[in-house]
Amino acid sequence: GEKVEQHESTLSVREGDSAVINCTYTDTASSYFPWYKQEAGKSLHFVIDIRSNVDRKQSQRLTVLLDKKAKRFSLHITATQPEDSAIYFCAASRGRALIFGTGTTVSVSP
Amino acid sequence: GPKVLQIPSHQIIDMGQMVTLNCDPVSNHLYFYWYKQILGQQMEFLVNFYNGKVMEKSKLFKDQFSVERPDGSYFTLKIQPTALEDSAVYFCASSRDWGSQNTLYFGAGTRLSVL
Numbered sequence: 001g002e003k004v005e006q007h008e009s010t011l012s013v014r015e016g017d018s019a020v021i022n023c024t025y026t027d028t029a030s031s032y033f034p035w036y037k038q039e040a041g042k043s044l045h046f047v048i049d050i051r052s053n054v055d056r057k058q059s060q061r062l063t064v065l066l067d068k069k070a071k072r073f074s075l076h077i078t079a080t081q082p083e084d085s086a087i088y089f090c091a092a093s094r095g096r097a098l099i100f101g102t103g104t105t106v107s108v109s110p
Numbered sequence: 111g112p113k114v115l116q117i118p119s120h121q122i123i124d125m126g127q128m129v130t131l132n133c134d135p136v137s138n139h140l141y142f143y144w145y146k147q148i149l150g151q152q153m154e155f156l157v158n159f160y161n162g163k164v165m166e167k168s169k170l171f172k173d174q175f176s177v178e179r180p181d182g183s184y185f186t187l188k189i190q191p192t193a194l195e196d197s198a199v200y201f202c203a204s205s206r207d208w209g210s211q212n213t214l215y216f217g218a219g220t221r222l223s224v225l
Contacts, residue, residue: 004152031211032211034213036216041218042218043113043114043215043216043217043218043219044201044216045111045215045216046213046214046215049213051211089153093211094155095166096158096165096166096208096209097143097155097158097166097168098155098214099152099154099155100145100152100153100154101152102151102152103153
């Protein structure tokens with residue numbers, strides 16, 4: 001079945017630097033790729049998504065890139081702030097379900 | 111924003127017992143989901159549910175698992191009997207519309223420990 005690999009399990013950055021999280025997927029039929037964020041002690045919440053008809057989407061300091069040929073997508077966070085510290089999950093669609101990666105713990109230090 | 115509440119946050123039970131995990135979805139949402147996450151591993155899809163019926167389930171959704179939402183109250187996941195490998199965090203989610211291309215709202219999870 002569909003597998004989603006999230007390549008970085010942890011990422012430590014200095015405040016103001018950029019952070020990049022990379023994911024790969026296996027199912028060529030996947031067409032929707034959301035990202036979710038989980039802060040300590042809180043629920044997962046949606047941050048940004050990209051659909052397979054585009055290869056780039058930006059929302060404020062977040063940019064998602066999609067390379068369908070390589071079956072790879074990534075989340076770029078620019079000008080990181082302490083409140084960006086969280087676990088980030090990538091996901092890919094499979095039918096009517098989302099298949100998630102294992103999460104990347106991002107720590108932003110002052 | 112919209113909130114999904116999960117009760118309890120942590121449940122400890124003996125193997126072979128029954129357990130019910132409760133989820134209070136977003137009030138106007140019609141589609142409900144359960145995911146399972148074993149520590150350090152992927153969050154894995156279990157089941158989705160609409161209009162009183164299971165729409166889709168994964169191979170992880172064993173015969174011992176069942177879901178229901180009686181009379182619009184809690185959306186529940188029942189495991190009977192439990193096994194050691196059921197120990198995990200179970201996340202409930204809901205969405206307004208159908209399909210993976212509609213934003214899912216997640217609860218904070220219930221950590222189930224089967225001894």
